[in-house]
Amino acid sequence: MTVRTFTAPIALLTIFAALLATMYLGYASNTEKNLHDFPIALVNQDLGDTIDGAPANLGAQVTDGLVAGIPADKVDLRVVGIASARTQLENGEVYGAIIIPSDFTKRLAILGAGAVVPGEIERPVITVQSNPRVGPYTAGIMSRIADQALAQVQQTVGRNLTDRVTSTVGADAAAQISGAARLAIADPVHIVDVPFRPMPDGAGQGLVAFFYTLILLLAGFTGAMIIHTLVDSILGFTPTEYGPLFVHPPVTGTSRLRTLFIKWAIIGTAAPVLSGVFLGIAKLLGVPVSSPLLLWLYGTLAVIAVGFTALSVLAIFGTAGLMVNLIVFVVLGLPSSAATVPLEAVPGYIAALARFEPMHQIYLAVRAILLFDGRAEAGLSHGLWMTVLGLAIGVILGAAVTFAYDRRGLHRTTEATAALVPARAAS
Template sequence: MGPLLVVTALMSLLATMYLGYVIDPEKNLHDFPIALVNQDDGDIRDGTPVNVGDQITQALTDRVPADKVDLRVAGIAEAQRLLGNGEVYGAILLPSDLSKRLSILGAGAVVPGDIERPAITVVTNPRTGTYATQIVQIVAQEALTQVDAEVGKQLTAAVEDELNSAPAGGTELTGAARLALADPIDVLIDPYRPLPDGTGRGLSAFFYTLLVVLAGFTGAMIVHTMVDSALGFIPTEYGPWFVHHPTAPHSRLRTLLLKWGVITVAAPIVSGIFLGIGTLLDMPLDHALALFLFSTLAIVAVGVTALSILAVFGSAGLLVNLVLFIVLGLPSAGATIPLEATPQYMAWLAAFEPMHQIYLGVRSILYFDAHGNPGLARGVWMSLLGLAIGLVLGAVATFVYDRKGLERRSR
């Protein structure tokens, strides 16, 4: 009965986390950060100052649902900083000549000559993830389509009023002119600092993170099993044969220290192997040393904590580690689908889940020039915090077990 209940509960948790994570990102959208930059200098029409950029900014602020999108009105320098740090997933840029070009377009409807429609640029941030880029384009396209239609109506009405008030009077707009005025704005998509080849369109950081977490998680499982086997705490099976060494007279704390030592030695070796394979596969590694050091720290932090959990909970620690590092970690990493497009409890998990912290650090190194603000600083100190928790948990628990005479031997 016990195994049935455990399997059922684990699979229910898996279904809740993974299906809830991926099924409807647009419905789950909340606090999705996009910058809005209005550079329009305005224009003078019939002696009256006009600034279409201000009107569009107000319309977007009013119409974009605030519960779904965090629209941040900013200057161009601030927007570039936010994009560069990965703090926004994209930006909408209104050009400095927006009002002037619309005036020229209106005049061009009745005066011969070549003209161009003004363009609003939607800047995406591919370094924050492919799906985030798609959401930016969807949100911006929907909002700007409405804005384009409203501006078109106002421009058409203004041109018609001007024609009707002209000395000749009664001049009609042609069909082609009406079509041009009804759709006066071009929307351009422009990626900010496009990713180079060899990054999997922004997925390489996630899969590298997965490698690091698995190295610590599965490495801890392997070290735990092989050390316990060598010390005689559990038998080692080879098909139908098994070997059971004499039980070594080691305390729980001493055994745990030995396991910590093995995973600590293995971490830089594995981290170096990951770098070597990435290099062979032509993966861009502009900050290889930073990636090596951070990956080593993360592997040690995950491995030490996983070993401590096994020391505290015994065999049940396998399940605890699986849930902590994998079941809850993958969907709350914010790597494939941004956290702002997942159920809000994912963001709560991401505040402490190891995989999210490691992903922020790896992404910062691979895509944001190893700067601290995009996530490396958080990844480092959260890894150190996790390592400290693992060390204290394991050392205190095994010390108490030893003091109470709870030795690892059959009873």
């Protein structure tokens, strides 16, 4: 027993704990401060009207006010037409939309006149559409941004409308305006907050896409560890304990590359079965699955990609590969997945991980299949090709490195290890 026996594990655990805290606490601690490039569509359909004998378009003024008032460093405000806004909402490219209707100016003019002329009037409407299918947290962020921006619009429009009514009827007549009418013109715009496409029953407010992603990734990740341990035990490379029993078969001498091929074959055979189990249980639990075949096929690919890559990491790094896999697939993967908090509301170092982290790529594809009708533009295409790329990288690295180990004579035997140690010491 040496000091290193105690200090080495404690040092490793301390580093691991610091990484966990940095990723997970940084991920959720201050979404408002971390907000950047949050995509919102702004649509002005206002046709304008004639007010006091002059043409006016108050919707355009509101649009200009929103563009100027919403901080550009936090929100990517896209002024687009209604068709483009709907397409971007359907593809999950924007997290919400602010829509000014075609009769906005006309209704404001009628509201101003109604303050002094009897008759039925309707307040002008601005619609705020959230996109809950993008993620469970995005609707709340969208509502807060819209509330803050439109509160200023409400105040400005109300003040201008009050001034116009007062100047039109004169100060004496303005004094006779009822309190209810004054309140109406001071707070003239009716803000309607509605989801673009409400979540279907059984979708868990969108969390079902995240958890389906998680079980696919865990199937590949933990499946690789189980297969790695069992196959190495059967081939005699590592001992196995069953309670008090200690079993260590003789070493078979199978090469590293062939051992990796055996492990790949096992996870490849198990992947369609596991994907089918997940799909069947999802259907039994009432999860809405509009494209079951597509989900099964992609689930199979995802399990294979994660499993092959995790097995390659274990073949390359040995025991240390367990920690590498845990960090890559879980510790870094969960915060950068964008499955709960969107990437536009997390620190930049976490958002940067999403460019290559496996969980984010799988989530984009699963979310598109479950919540966006399998639309390629909604993330399926990107997630699919990134999954294939990850699989290719895992296969190439695993095969190349284990082949190089075998060529150098670094076989999995005590003799090879003993021959390697003096060579390292001499170098």
